[in-house]
Amino acid sequence: MHSTTSEPSASQPPAAPAPGDAHVPLPATTEQAVKIAVVGGFGVGKTTLVRSVSEIRPLNTEETMTRAGDGVDDLGGVEDKRATTVAFDFGRITLDATSVLYVFGAPGQERFWFLWERLFSGALGAVVLVDTRRLEDSWYAIDRLEAQGTPFVVAHNDFGEADHSLEEVRAALDLDAAVPLLRCDARERDSAKQVLIALVRHVRALVTEGSR
């Protein structure tokens, strides 16, 4: 396999173990692997998004939330949440005969942020999921991506209920006009797929601009 020529370069296939009983086997003709990271605050729907788009049984490292997290992991707005990711989510989508996309979902809480660096390593770009009930949870992700120059798009996960206009969300996040912002329902495969497509288009546009 080889990396793409785009900048930042696409990754080699990750070392993470791919689940064995894939619904769709990886074609032997695969030559190119692209890695995308999904980040954002606690409880915003990152694991759900990876699950929605993955064609294989996703690796997920969700653990039951314990009473030790009372007062640490704020469930405001997501009172029904019972489990939380403690390492990362891993899913895969075969794009065509030669290209495959690996999607890595990061854990949201501050105590797991040290894991993000490895998840970003070699990534083509990132998706920042935001929830308008807890917008401030996404500031760290956006700041970090801007600081390290990783291309990203922001997806407002509204669970099918639009509560704020995208303009309002953009203003509240103080998001640069050049960063794509779109609405999605992380539970819906098609909706989640559109987010990944938006990211790939954004990265392509950046590369095209840069080579002019």
Next chain:
Amino acid sequence: MNLDTLTWLLEGLLERTPGTRHALVLSRDGLKLCHSSGLRADSADHLAAIAAGVQSLAHSASVEFGDGAGGVRQAMAEFYGGLLFIVEAGHGAHLAVITSDEAEPGLVGHNMNELVEQMGEHLTTPPRTVAGPA
């Protein structure tokens, strides 16, 4: 069993196991419950998050490649300057131990499991049931 007793038990583990440096009990979602006195609070927070991630990945490995019993007996990492051991410790909790290079892995594992038996059911870290107000 209160936290002081648990901490005292952790100190005892370090004392009778050559090469051990730190011991920590954590919840499965990555929060420290108690730890030996030599471990700074920041390092304890970090180790709790690391150990929860490692145990969760080890569990995924057991599901994928294990015999179906679905359990992780022990997760271990050997790095330059030391080793990390993690075992399950009661329902919803894990015990993590950091040692120097000189530690004897068999003895460390044995003593950790012995300690888990002593702690027994006292280590239960129950799931959150009713979500509290923000």
